[in-house]
Amino acid sequence: MSRTELELRPARSVSPAERAELFNAAYEGYLIPFHVDEATLAFMDDAFDLDLDASRVAFRDGAAVGLGNLGVRGEDAWIGGVGVVTAARRSGFGEALMRALHDEARERGIRRVWLEVIVENTAAFALYEKLDYRTVRDVEVWSLPAAEENGSTAREVPADEAHSRIRELRSERDPWQRADGTLAHYPDARGLATEGGVAVYRQAGEHVQLVQFAGEPEPLLRALRALGSVSLLNLPEDDAAASVLGELGAKVVVRQHEMLLEL
Ligand SMILES: CC(C)(COP(=O)(O)OP(=O)(O)OC[C@H]1O[C@@H](n2cnc3c(N)ncnc32)[C@H](O)[C@@H]1OP(=O)(O)O)[C@@H](O)C(=O)NCCC(=O)NCCS
Structure with missing residues (x-):
């Protein structure tokens, strides 16, 4: 992907309304119905310690096309959602977002990054395997x-x-x-x-x-x-x-x- 096409900005630089809209667009067609409004997002930011300086929004030619949320607690971090709008998928944005979150995590002295992925979500699972995540256990x-x-x-x-x-x-x-x-x-x-x-x-x-x-x-x-x-x-x-x-x-x-x- 050409670097001029992709720009990653901290999630804090985007308004709550835009973040909520982007979250919903990036999770379009998700395996279970997913919809956040500003209040839900504010709840998630708080409850799951999402770090808006470490979290990223991806832009293509100036338009927001994806987001990656990083929760931070001491030496542990958690991926609190990563998604790319349908029209921009399979262009490397998901991987770029994840790698950026890992860089932010390393800078904060984090040693472990956790996430959960629905077992039927083969696209996301393939992305995480490519990035060397390993399955620790299955949860329901x-x-x-x-x-x-x-x-x-x-x-x-x-x-x-x-x-x-x-x-x-x-x-x-x-x-x-x-x-x-x-x-x-x-x-x-x-x-x-x-x-x-x-x-x-x-x-x-x-x-x-x-x-x-x-x-x-x-x-x-x-x-x-x-x-x-x-x-x-x-x-x-x-x-x-x-x-x-x-x-x-x-x-x-x-x-x-x-x-x-x-x-
Ligand atoms: C999962 C998701 C974020 C991937 O984003 P993306 O920008 O399309 O992924 P990328 O183009 O960066 O792909 C990176 C790697 O992921 C894997 N991958 C991505 N989409 C895939 C697909 N449809 N099938 C198989 N592998 C896929 C591949 O290993 C790919 O590497 P490659 O290009 O060398 O084959 C995207 O499909 C999405 O937004 N899905 C809906 C939301 C979601 O499920 N989020 C994850 C919740 S846990």
Whole structure:
């Protein structure tokens, strides 16, 4: 690609409205319906620590054609979306954006870059393999319908208390969108405890977002679904909660490879 055609600018130089519009255009035809507005984007920037100085927007002949978002937490980074508008795909923009994010990451002393890619997204997976990412594990997004529960002994506890207990009990790393760094941005987080387990979740109306949990999953899931429909992002496929979710009638919405590049 000729260098005069391609220009990469920090995401901060683009207005929130333009970034949202570009995000939607770059994800046109995505495997699952994807739409952000300015409020959603502001939520993502905050919750996932997207660094707008490190993140990039790609321009071709002055027109924005792609974007790459980089979340930054200490020595770890996360690709919070990379996309190129349909008319500009297969011209090297996606690769150029990713390489620019890696350069920005290196400059910040980052050692690991994480991402998730939907298993059916062969174009993106090929891009990440070309850039030497390797699959670390497969993770699944789950959806559990609401259901009444009788006799639950679960009790509300302060979120901080629940989170401390989770930190003591957990054995696996939580993926970026449910990690401690994300939880730190959720002032509305709530804690729930049962005899053998503990959870941190958020509730918006009839919808419950399970953020972190540890211990026996079934009583927790039963108590949470009594509050509303439950969603759980990127649960490792071999987590004990996966089979419990299946038995309770939950469905996998999407399956992803979690990938890692060590810089
Ligand atoms: C994934 C995406 C960003 C790739 O952007 P792009 O600008 O088309 O990719 P590039 O032209 O830079 O291609 C770089 C490499 O990626 C791989 N690749 C890209 N598109 C591919 C496709 N359709 N099929 C197979 N490999 C593909 C190839 O390895 C390619 O290297 P090559 O040109 O030497 O073969 C683009 O398809 C897109 O925006 N998709 C929709 C949004 C999305 O899925 N984002 C990723 C979410 S995890």
